[in-house]
Amino acid sequence: MLEGWQASQGKPCQGGGGTCLGRNMMQRPDQADFIGGLLMAGIGVFAALYARHYDFGSARQMGPGYFPVIVGWLMAALGAAIAIQAVIRGGEGLKPALFPPALVLGVVVLFGLMLDRAGLVLTLLLCLFLLTFMSRNLTLAGRLLASVAITLFSMAIFVGGLGVYLPLWPAILINGG
Template structure:
């Protein structure tokens, strides 16, 4: 009889997908589901959680068939910079405005890489801010403040 071996990376990924799908599927049952033609607020989350469960199961099954590499070291630096960046943006976009919040968010996220130098990070953040302002503010005409009330003292 063959010994069951599981690729730890894909096995963990599949288990996380299934667990997240079950959690959100259970949460969506508290909402009105409706039908495919008259969807309630819980319909779309339930469908997405079902897809997530199926994908997680496929990944977990595939983890038993293919031998993979062991899970390596956790990239703490990446998590330390990437995870707080969108949180910072969400907390400051109304107060600082879109342009300064996006610039600082991009600057924070840029330092997730160990090879990023401060000058390069500023250039990347500036380019991303200019591009996003052109696309979201001017091209799409989204109604948000480019500079918020927290910067009113600066005359901006």
């Protein structure tokens, strides 16, 4: 009974395994939300402090620094609230996975190395096909279909819509050797 009263009052628990502030004190915080909240708060503080160099103005006549400062502090407060909630709520720890970040980094490097030599079409097809391995739910046909669809969409946007000049095919196919 005493432990329940102390938990409702936000006081430290007595004994080893009491529940305080709605969670077991031995439970780890939800690390994903905690880290995300801290990053969000840090970016918000940075934005608010960086924008101090601009004229702030007033609510009636806003200067160029008004909006970034207000949004930065709101972002910092929201990030802090997310981090605090993650500590109170608790949750699972992060299960670090090396494969997804290494795959993305490798594909970015591969894209940079291949684009001039293989052209946009083959580079996108290969890189996107490799990235589909981040999903365990796709079949081979699904991987190929996703790669082709995103390649066509990317070509439509960058080459057709924006007019960005990129070699579409390898020079050996265009020049014949």
